[in-house]
Amino acid sequence: MLPIDQVLPELTATLASQTTVLLQAPPGAGKTTRVPVALMDASWRQGRRILMLEPRRLAARSAARFMARQLGEKPGQTVGYRTRLDTRVSSQTVIEVVTEGILTRLIQSDPLLDDYAAVLFDEFHERSLQADLGLALVRESQQVLRPDLRVVVMSATLDTTPLARMLDDAPVISSEGRAFPVSVIHRPLSTSAGRAPRVTDHVASVIREVLTTETGSILVFLPGAGEIRQVERLIRPDLPANVHLAPLYGNLKGDEQDRAIQPALDGERKLVLATAIAETSLTIEGVRVVIDAGQARRAVFDPNSGMTRLETGRVSKAAAEQRKGRAGRVEPGVCYRLWSESDQHGLAAFTPPEILEADLAPLALELAQWGALRPEDLDWLDPPPAAHWNQAVALLQWLDLLNPDGTITDHGRNARALGIHPRLAHMVLKGRESGYPQSAARLAALLGERDLLGPGAGADIGYRLQALSGEYRVPNLDRSRLDAIRRSAARLLPDAHARDVDDTLPAGRLLALAYPDRVGLRRSGDANRYQLSNGRGASLPDEDALGQQPWIVTADLDGRAREARIYLAAATDRATLEADLADHIDTTDEATWDDARGTVVARRITRLGALVLTEKALPEPGPEQIQLALLTAVRQKGIDSLPWNETSRQWQARVAFMRSLEPEQWPDTSDEALLATLDQWLAPFLAGIRNWKGLQQVNLMDALQTLLPWDRQQALKRELPTTLEIPTGQQVRLDYTAENGPVLAVKLQALFGWTETPRLAGGRVPVVIHLLSPAQRPLAVTADLASFWREVYPDVRKEMRGRYPKHPWPEDPFTAEARMGTKRSGR
Numbered sequence: 001m002l003p004i005d006q007v008l009p010e011l012t013a014t015l016a017s018q019t020t021v022l023l024q025a026p027p028g029a030g031k032t033t034r035v036p037v038a039l040m041d042a043s044w045r046q047g048r049r050i051l052m053l054e055p056r057r058l059a060a061r062s063a064a065r066f067m068a069r070q071l072g073e074k075p076g077q078t079v080g081y082r083t084r085l086d087t088r089v090s091s092q093t094v095i096e097v098v099t100e101g102i103l104t105r106l107i108q109s110d111p112l113l114d115d116y117a118a119v120l121f122d123e124f125h126e127r128s129l130q131a132d133l134g135l136a137l138v139r140e141s142q143q144v145l146r147p148d149l150r151v152v153v154m155s156a157t158l159d160t161t162p163l164a165r166m167l168d169d170a171p172v173i174s175s176e177g178r179a180f181p182v183s184v185i186h187r188p189l190s191t192s193a194g195r196a197p198r199v200t201d202h203v204a205s206v207i208r209e210v211l212t213t214e215t216g217s218i219l220v221f222l223p224g225a226g227e228i229r230q231v232e233r234l235i236r237p238d239l240p241a242n243v244h245l246a247p248l249y250g251n252l253k254g255d256e257q258d259r260a261i262q263p264a265l266d267g268e269r270k271l272v273l274a275t276a277i278a279e280t281s282l283t284i285e286g287v288r289v290v291i292d293a294g295q296a297r298r299a300v301f302d303p304n305s306g307m308t309r310l311e312t313g314r315v316s317k318a319a320a321e322q323r324k325g326r327a328g329r330v331e332p333g334v335c336y337r338l339w340s341e342s343d344q345h346g347l348a349a350f351t352p353p354e355i356l357e358a359d360l361a362p363l364a365l366e367l368a369q370w371g372a373l374r375p376e377d378l379d380w381l382d383p384p385p386a387a388h389w390n391q392a393v394a395l396l397q398w399l400d401l402l403n404p405d406g407t408i409t410d411h412g413r414n415a416r417a418l419g420i421h422p423r424l425a426h427m428v429l430k431g432r433e434s435g436y437p438q439s440a441a442r443l444a445a446l447l448g449e450r451d452l453l454g455p456g457a458g459a460d461i462g463y464r465l466q467a468l469s470g471e472y473r474v475p476n477l478d479r480s481r482l483d484a485i486r487r488s489a490a491r492l493l494p495d496a497h498a499r500d501v502d503d504t505l506p507a508g509r510l511l512a513l514a515y516p517d518r519v520g521l522r523r524s525g526d527a528n529r530y531q532l533s534n535g536r537g538a539s540l541p542d543e544d545a546l547g548q549q550p551w552i553v554t555a556d557l558d559g560r561a562r563e564a565r566i567y568l569a570a571a572t573d574r575a576t577l578e579a580d581l582a583d584h585i586d587t588t589d590e591a592t593w594d595d596a597r598g599t600v601v602a603r604r605i606t607r608l609g610a611l612v613l614t615e616k617a618l619p620e621p622g623p624e625q626i627q628l629a630l631l632t633a634v635r636q637k638g639i640d641s642l643p644w645n646e647t648s649r650q651w652q653a654r655v656a657f658m659r660s661l662e663p664e665q666w667p668d669t670s671d672e673a674l675l676a677t678l679d680q681w682l683a684p685f686l687a688g689i690r691n692w693k694g695l696q697q698v699n700l701m702d703a704l705q706t707l708l709p710w711d712r713q714q715a716l717k718r719e720l721p722t723t724l725e726i727p728t729g730q731q732v733r734l735d736y737t738a739e740n741g742p743v744l745a746v747k748l749q750a751l752f753g754w755t756e757t758p759r760l761a762g763g764r765v766p767v768v769i770h771l772l773s774p775a776q777r778p779l780a781v782t783a784d785l786a787s788f789w790r791e792v793y794p795d796v797r798k799e800m801r802g803r804y805p806k807h808p809w810p811e812d813p814f815t816a817e818a819r820m821g822t823k824r825s826g827r
Contacts, residue, residue, distance in 0.1 A: 032122050048117035052095065121151075127353035135153065157322060199295065225275065229247075232273060294315055298310070298311060299357070431443075432494055516584045517534040535609065540566050546570075554569040591628055643700050645701075648700045650722065654720045655669045655716065719760060732744060742768065743769075744770065747776070
C-alpha cells in the first residue's frame with residue numbers, strides 16, 4: 001500500500017461533486033501511477049478518457065509502462081502514452097500519459113476536449129512553460145465550454161495557496177507521503193593551496209568515499225551531460241566489479257535510460273549519474289545514497305538578443321529536498337550535499353517558473369490561434385514578462401506569422417499546425433515553396449531535438465543531414481534516435497512522395513529563413529569570430545573548418561552576453577541572403593560624423609540587421625543628413641561639447657531648481673535629459689551649419705529657452721532672478737549651481753543694514769549667503785542673516801578689525817551704512 005492510497009477515497013469523493021482539485025503529495029507517495037487508475041471507475045467519466053501530463057518523455061513512458069504492467073498489460077492497451085517521437089495508444093486506451101506539448105495540440109484542435117473526462121497535471125511544481133499554458137487553456141475550456149471537465153493539479157513542493165486561489169479556491173487534498181529518514185552530510189568544496197578543485201573532481205572523490213562507507217545503489221545529481229561524462233571518465237577505473245555505472249540524461253538512448261531506472265541485480269549496486277531529470281516522476285529502484293552537486297542548468301532567454309543561453313547555477317531549496325528524498329524511498333538513506341550547511345540558507349525557495357525565463361514565441365503563436373491577443377486574456381499563475389512577450393510578437397510578425405494587430409495569419413496557422421517552433425515551421429513552409437521540402441523537413445527535425453552527433457562532430461549541420469540521409473556513417477550512433485528523427489522529418493513532409501527539386505540547396509539558405517537574426521559575417525583576423533545580424537558576437541573553435549567561411553547562419557549557440565559559442569551552423573553567401581531575405585534588408589542614406597575631418601560624410605548603406613552588406617559614398621549629404629550627423633556627434637561627444645557659458649549653465653541650474661519645487665510644471669534640464677531630447681531643442685538651430693566649427697557658433701541660450709513656454713520664462717525671471725540688489729544698491733549675480741541652494745557671495749560690509757535673509761521663489765527658498773572678507777576670502781556661510789549678526793558677527797569683528805583696519809567694523813551692523821570700499825573710499 002502506498003501513502004497516496006489513504007487519500008484516494010477523499011479524492012474520488014471530491015471529484016464526484018467538484019470539478020477542480022489540487023492534490024499535494026511528496027515524491028514517492030505514488031500519485032503518478034495510482035491516481036489515474038483510481039479514477040477509471042468514476043461515474044462522471046462516462047466512457048471518456050483520462051489524460052495525464054508529464055513534463056518529460058522518459059517519465060511519461062515510464063509511468064505508462066508501470067501502470068500497464070500493474071494491470072498485466074502492455075502500453076497501448078488500457079494505458080497508453082503519446083510523446084512527440086513515440087506513441088502507444090489504441091481504441092482500448094482509457095488512460096493517456098502525454099508530454100505537455102501534446103495537450104496544447106489536442107485542445108487547439110478540439111477546445112471541448114470531447115474525448116476526455118479529466119486532465120491531470122502531474123509534477124506541476126516543475127512549472128514548465130507548456131504546463132502553465134496547458135493549465136490556462138484547459139481552465140478556459142472548463143469555464144466556458146466544458147463545465148463537467150475534471151481538472152486535477154498534482155504537485156509535490158509547490159506552495160499551494162496561490163495555485164488554489166488561481167483555481168477559484170479549489171479544495172486541496174494532501175497526502176503525507178512515505179519517506180524513510182535521510183541523514184544529511186555536507187561535503188563542501190575545500191581549497192588546497194588557495195585553489196578549489198573542479199566540481200567533477202570533487203564529485204568523483206565523494207563517490208569513491210561512498211563506495212567504501214555506504215551500502216546500496218547511488219544516485220548522483222550533476223548539472224548536465226558534459227559533467228556526467230567527465231565524472232564517468234574519472235570514476236570508471238576505480239569501480240568495483242559489482243558496481244554498474246549508468247548515466248541518465250535526456251539526450252540518451254531509450255534503452256540506456258531504461259537501464260538506469262531498473263533495479264540492480266541481487267548482490268550488485270548501481271551508480272546512476274543523472275541530471276535534474278531524476279528529481280521527480282521517476283523512481284530509480286534500490287537507491288539509498290544521493291550525492292548532490294548542488295547545481296542545475298537551465299535555459300534563460302534574453303529578449304534583447306533573441307537568444308537563449310544555458311546558465312549553471314545553484315539548486316533551489318525545493319529541488320534540493322526533492323533530490324534528498326530519493327535516498328529514502330525504500331529504507332533509511334543518506335544524502336551527501338556538496339555545499340556547506342550555511343550555504344543552504346542562501347538557496348532560493350523554488351526554481352523560477354520557465355514562463356519567466358523562456359522564449360515565448362511558441363506561446364504567443366498558440367495564444368493567437370486560441371484567439372487571445374494578450375496574455376491578460378487568460379489566467380496565469382505567473383503572467384509572461386512583457387519584454388519576452390513583446391520580443392516574441394515582434395519575431396512572429398517579422399516571419400509573417402502574425403498580423404500587425406497580433407491576429408494569426410494563414411501562414412501562422414499553417415506553421416502552428418506543424419507542432420514545432422515557429423522559426424522552424426516558417427522554414428519548413430518556405431522550403432516547400434522553394435522546392436526543397438525534404439531538406440527543410442530534415443533540418444527542422446534535427447533542430448527540434450538535441451544534437452544528433454554531439455559536440456565532437458563540429459558545428460557544420462551538413463554532417464547531421466548526411467547522417468540522417470545515410471550518406472555519412474557515424475559509429476555508435478543512437479539508431480533509435482536516428483529513426484525517431486527520420487519519422488519526425490517524414491511527418492513534416494506535405495506528402496510521402498515529396499522530394500527536393502535537386503540536391504544543390506545549401507543548408508544555410510534554409511537556416512537563414514528560420515534565423516534571419518543569426519546570420520554571421522566573419523570578422524577580419526585569424527580567429528573564427530563572427531558578427532551576427534542581431535548585433536551580437538559569436539565564435540567557432542579554432543579547429544572547426546566551418547570557421548573559414550565568410551558567411552554562416554547559426555542555428556544553435558549559447559547566447560553568452562559577450563561572445564556566444566556556436567554549436568550548430570551552416571555556410572551561406574551574400575548573394576543568397578540578398579535574394580532570400582530581401583524583406584529583411586534595408587538600404588538607407590546615412591550621414592555620419594567624421595571626427596578626424598571635422599565634417600559630415602554621407603554613405604548609402606545596405607544592411608541585414610546589424611550587418612553591413614554594401615556601403616557606397618555619396619557625393620553631397622543633404623541638410624537633414626548633416627543635421628542628423630551633427631546631433632549624433634553631440635551624443636557621442638557628450639553634452640559638454642556644446643558651447644556652454646556661465647549664463648547657460650546658470651539657466652540650466654535655475655530650471656532644475658524650479659523643477660525640484662514644482663516637478664510637474666518644469667521640464668527636466670539635466671545633462672542626460674538634454675542629450676536625449678536634442679532633436680527637440682537643438683536641431684532647429686542647426687539650419688545652415690555644416691561642420692563642428694559652425695556648431696560652436698550656435699547661441700545655446702536661445703536654443704535652451706525654447707524648452708520653456710513664454711509664461712514659464714517669465715516665471716523663471718520672477719521666481720529665480722539672475723541677480724539680487726544688495727544694500728549698496730548694486731546688483732550681484734546669484735550662483736544656482738551650488739548643491740545647497742542659490743548662493744550670494746559678497747563682502748560682509750556690503751550687507752550692513754540687511755536684517756533678514758532674502759528669500760526667492762515666493763519666499764520658499766532662502767538665499768545662502770557667503771560673507772567675504774575684504775580680501776574676498778569666506779568668513780562665514782549662513783542662511784539666517786539676522787542670527788549671524790547677533791551671534792557670530794561680534795567674534796568675526798574682534799578677529800578681523802585688526803587685520804583689516806581700513807575697513808569698517810561697526811558694533812551695530814543693523815544700523816551701519818553698507819559699504820563696498822574702505823572707510824575713506826565710502827561706497
